Amino acid sequence: MANQFVVAHIIPTGVGADIGGYVGDATPATNMIASIADKVISHPNVVNGVALNLAGRNVLYVEGYSLDRFFKGEAELKEVEKNKIGVVLDKGIETEGYDLAVNTINALRTVGGVEIVCVLKTKKETMTQAVKTKSNSFVGEIEHEQTLIEACREAIKQGAQALAISLNIKIDMKDLTAYFNGKGANPYGGAEAVVSHLVSATFGLPAAHAPLLSKYEIYRETHSGTVDPRAAAEAIGPAYLGSVLRGLDRAPRLVTQGGDVRVNDVDAIILPYTCMGGIPALAAQKWGIPIIAVKENTTVMKATPDILRMKNVIVAKNYWETGGILAAMKEGIDPLELRRPVKKLTIA
Template sequence: MFPASSSAAPRGLLETHGRYRGRGFHSVLSNRRYELDRCGVHEADALLALVEDSFKESALRWFISEADRARIVVESTEYAGPLPSPPAPPARSRCGLDTVVSLIPTGIGCSVGGYAGDAAPITALLAQAADLVVTNPNALNASNFIRTGERVLYTEGSCIDSFARGAISLHRSRGNRIGLIIEGAAPEAVEHVWNVTNAVRAVHGVDIVDCVVTERPIGTRCVRNESGAYAGRIDAPEVLLDAARGLIDRGANALAVTTNVQGLTSRDYAAHFTGRHANPVGGAEAVLSHLLVRTLGVPAAHAPMMNFKNLKLDHSVVDARSAGEIVSVSGLACILIGLANAPQISPVSRGSRLAEEVGFGDVVAVVSPADALGGVPVLEALRQRIPVIAVQGNSTLLDVTAAALGLPGVVEVANYAEAAGMILALRCGISPESITRPLRALGLAGREAVGNEG
């Protein structure tokens, strides 16, 4: 998509692998770290080109984890297996609904949204300030609990990236046909999955067209990167993809997956429940769903089959943001409910009733944690001169700020209440600069141009 950049040669590279054989080919999932020289590269489009030209294989997920004026560090999960060619960009059209993209990246310790559905209230607030909000599933997922609504588009991360690039539109769905992949596990765990699934069918009316229990483990594993952020690995992607293809052949147009996430230390997981550690399973979940969406072109989401096991906590009452997980045995219910109306990626409904087609041209703003601005949606928004609202009150374990990236066009606010106000201003055609102080005065060349604060 972007031209090659001669300055993209990595100064350092660290990688881990998950290897498998399936369908007659050898394929590799790799977590890599690149240190890139960015001297002279400061515009958003040049940064995107620099990053995307550095990958050895197709990147399922990447983000800038460190940045200054001389270099950037990129952490990626790459896939050497076959992926379909990128779709032809859809015709650029507006549905007329002012749309906000609210980014809550998983696995980086977001203080708002990094736990169990604790970004649902701010998502509902932003949805009242806009016509539609596109947000990550982990912003809303809280195991047995989820808060969504007509104005919220429950959209997996790689879909948001493709949406920001203009490669896809999001087609609002009035009802998806969900296929459920259950990793083979102990009988009591699988029986609990059946009970959760039946409860969601009975209470929420979700259409589960078919389910498959895999004969072999999928092998979803946590991987912690050098930055402290979490990525993931899949031991047997062919087991996942074979099951998914079978469900699509039987009429599914959305995919839910539940597996036991491995490589999770009790100490880190316990610290997460006290609000002192990033969600260790988030990166693994993202890698799995990215692989499904990139390969098969349907909405997908992952949930842990068992939220915790033999977990030793200092106190039985956990951080309020994690409470949804601690009171739920399984993480499955929320993704089944969320996927029921998740937007489709293709205009071919395959069983869904589709409403409006939302394109990136409908986006009035992208909202992101202020110290995690190094991802595709933010850089694409800046490249296309769409306002980026950086929320200082949503801290992460990264420090990739507007100042570190050296990029103009970012509006910083203290919290999501201010972000909602800024969205209302943008929708009304009010310049963000005009409602902040000091107000720059035009025409005062040669001296400090500050507005009258009285």
């Protein structure tokens, strides 16, 4: 992508990120980045805001597994004007949960112009659950993954070019309460990543997950009182499919060649300071891509650039500094030349 300034903004899911650990609360930071960059590569965890997805038009919505493939150099991103979306819902919840899902889908059709080719239900409940780790982050397990795969395959047969998955994830309500009070990671996040990774790896299509809530969960979320501001999008209405459908509407497709954006087009990757252990950060070392590590965006992880002895890392105190660093990079200015004192050079 010649003469384009391309930045990736990545915040891992389920790690309790201070910014991006809630639904859509990293969107302002992402849009600030998008005001500087020509293209921003990001992922559902960063911009999904329940019914809201307010990411800028130049933000490319890429699922985590696909993002890993992109940074490994195994795939390129092909931009599209529109995707035909197939929706797959979990079996096993009350009518109220399905009513909310269908109303959300129809709202995105009639208000957002999103094209839905089918809405299918798995033949049996997937039995998906969140699992809390010793580090207080969350991962997930899916017991009946084959029933999900079969439903996705049928959606593709009916013309789906992208897949919106909505499963009922079993969580401990104590973890949800802690999350709403700003004292814990998103309990849904890890399981959502497992589901979307499974679907993306199997079919190679844009995919994202939205929790499908039971009658009790709908009541619980909408009667939680005044919650942490970052969780407010969930408390006002748990129409999670809304942001997913909006993101998938124009999500780029993965291709092996002929893409619009390749890994060597990326000029910088932005990550939380303690999340340097993932594939994008490690791939940045291979490809020589500068990493901006945002220190103020704390998480429960401890994979810092110092511990991993990483090169090409610029530490930013916060997203304010990140914006300045990006503006300098886009203009071809060494960000270090904006600091004082200036390092003296000597003749070797």
